[in-house]
Amino acid sequence: MTFRIGHGYDSHRLEAGTGVTLGGVFIECAYRLIAHSDGDALIHALCDALLGAVGGGDIGHLFPDTDPQFAGADSRKLLAEVMQRVRAQGFCVVNADLTLIAQAPRVAEHISAMRxxxxxxxxASIAQVNVKATTNEGMDAIGQKQGLAAHAVVLLQQAS
Known part of the structure; x- marks a missing residue:
């Protein structure tokens, strides 16, 4: 059996708004993400992890922020495209582990929906997907609610 590991990272600035989308779930809050697409940092990090595992470059190469067709794009659609590429190379997801680093918004009550x-x-099954969140304890731009970041790690297996 062939296994592949990928790691992804993404970050976005926050500004005053009415909500953010993270992990494909809209969360009402006093912020919005500044981004070319919907700014879903969890999905963007996940896309980079998947692309990294199959040697497929990164999300910025595949969906450049200079291309108007991706303005306001739903990151769930971007992830669906990335998964088509993963499957085309003969791989499936063993597990995905994602970490959101954000002082705001609070996401604990949304993690089940994100998963x-x-x-x-x-x-994959819900048991194969983990989402966790932490803060920066008030330190740096993330701690001052100026932005948020996400990491993702995936393990892929060659489909039989």
């Missing part, structure tokens, strides 16, 4: 959305997009 369900991501599991469906990854053709």
């Amino acid at each position: 369900a959305v991501l599991a469906e997009l990854l053709d």
Whole structure:
């Protein structure tokens, strides 16, 4: 059996707004993400992890922020495209582990919904997808609620 590991990272600035989308779930809050697409940093990090695992470059190369067709793009659609590429190379997801680093918004009550959305997009069970969140304890730009960041790690297996 062939296994592949990928790691992804993404970050976006925050500004005053009415909500953010993270992990494919809209969260009402006093902020919005500044981004070319919907700014879903969890999905963007996940896309980079998947692309990294199959040697497929990165999300910025595949969906450049200079291309108007991706303005306001739903990151769930970007992830679906990335998964088509993963499957085309003969791989499936063993597990995905994502970490959100954000002072705001608070996401604990949304993690179950995020896991369900991501599991469906990854053709995986909820047990194969983990999402966790932490803060920066008030330190740096993230701690001052000026932005947020996400890391993702995936393990892929050659489909039999």
